[in-house]
Amino acid sequence: xxxxxxxxxxxxxxxxxxxxxxxxxxxxxxxxxxxxxxxxxxxxxxxxxxxxxxxxxxxxxxxxxxxxxxxxxxxxxxxxxxxxxxxxxxxxxxxxxxxxxxxxxxxxxxxxx
Amino acid sequence: xxxxxxxxxxxxxxxxxxxxxxxxxxxxxxxxxxxxxxxxxxxxxxxxxxxxxxxxxxxxxxxxxxxxxxxxxxxxxxxxxxxxxxxxxxxxxxxxxxxxxxxxxxxxxxxxxxx
Numbered sequence: 375x376x377x378x379x380x381x382x383x384x385x386x387x388x389x390x391x392x393x394x395x396x397x398x399x400x401x402x403x404x405x406x407x408x409x410x411x412x413x414x415x416x417x418x419x420x421x422x423x424x425x426x427x428x429x430x431x432x433x434x435x436x437x438x439x440x441x442x443x444x445x446x447x448x449x450x451x452x453x454x455x456x457x458x459x460x461x462x463x464x465x466x467x468x469x470x471x472x473x474x475x476x477x478x479x480x481x482x483x484x485x486x487x
Numbered sequence: 488x489x490x491x492x493x494x495x496x497x498x499x500x501x502x503x504x505x506x507x508x509x510x511x512x513x514x515x516x517x518x519x520x521x522x523x524x525x526x527x528x529x530x531x532x533x534x535x536x537x538x539x540x541x542x543x544x545x546x547x548x549x550x551x552x553x554x555x556x557x558x559x560x561x562x563x564x565x566x567x568x569x570x571x572x573x574x575x576x577x578x579x580x581x582x583x584x585x586x587x588x589x590x591x592x593x594x595x596x597x598x599x600x601x602x
Contacts, residue, residue, distance in 0.1 A: 378529075406589050408589055415595070416595060417490070417491065417578070417592075417593035417594050417595045417596065418530070418578070418580075418591075418593040419592075419593065420589075420590045420591070423588075423589060423590070463529050463530075465529070465589075467589040472535060472542065472543055473518065473520075473535075473582060473584075473588075473589060473591070474532045474535070474543070475530075475532070475589060475591065476532075477529030477530050477531070478529050479527060479528050479529050480527075480528070480529050
C-alpha cells in the first residue's frame with residue numbers, strides 16, 4: 375500500500391546548525407507531498423508542500439524538493455532556531471478526491487541554544 | 488479563536504465504557520476528518536465527512552466506532568465498549584473542498600486513556 379517513511383528521531387541540534395530530516399514514499403503513482411509541523415501544545419499545521427516532481431516547497435526558511443528518481447522529499451533548513459523545536463511529519467496525498475493524507479511516524483526536533 | 492476545537496482534551500475511562508468526542512471545525516469548512524494517532528506514530532485516517540455525509544471509513548474504524556456530523560457543522564466520534572487498544576490521540580481536521588490541496592487544519596486532539 376501507499377506509505378511514507380521518515381528518519382527516526384529524536385533529533386537534537388544546536389542553534390544555527392543545518393537540519394535535514396529524511397522522508398521517502400512508496401512509488402505507486404505521483405502523490406502530492408507535504409511537511410506538517412506540530413509545535414508544543416498546538417495542532418498539526420501545514421509547513422510546506424509540493425505537488426509534482428522537481429517542485430520545491432518552502433516556508434519559514436524550510437525547503438523540500440520533490441525527487442521522483444529517489445522517491446524522496448527531505449526537509450532542510452540552513453540555520454535552525456530554538457523556536458523550530460517541534461515534531462515534523464512528512465505526508466503524502468494520493469487520493470485527491472477524499473484528501474486522505476498518509477503520514478510518516480514523525481520526527482521530534484529539539485534545538486538547544 | 489476560529490480554529491478547529493476539540494472536546495474533551497483528555498478522557499480517562501475504564502475498559503468497557505463508552506466515550507464521545509466532539510469536534511467543531513472552522514465554520515466555512517465543508518469537510519471534516521477524524522484521524523487517530525498512537526504514541527510514536529503519525530496520524531492514521533479514520534473517516535471523513537463532506538457536509539453531513541460520511542463519505543469514507545477506514546478499516547481501522549471497527550463496529551464499536553461511530554461518527555456523525557448532523558447538519559454539517561460539528562461532529563462527534565463515539566467509541567462503545569472501549570478497549571485498552573483504543574488508547575490514542577483522536578485528531579479532528581477540517582478543510583474547504585477546493586481541488587484537493589491537501590491542506591487540513593487540525594485541532595489539538597482528544598487524548599483517550601483506557602484503563
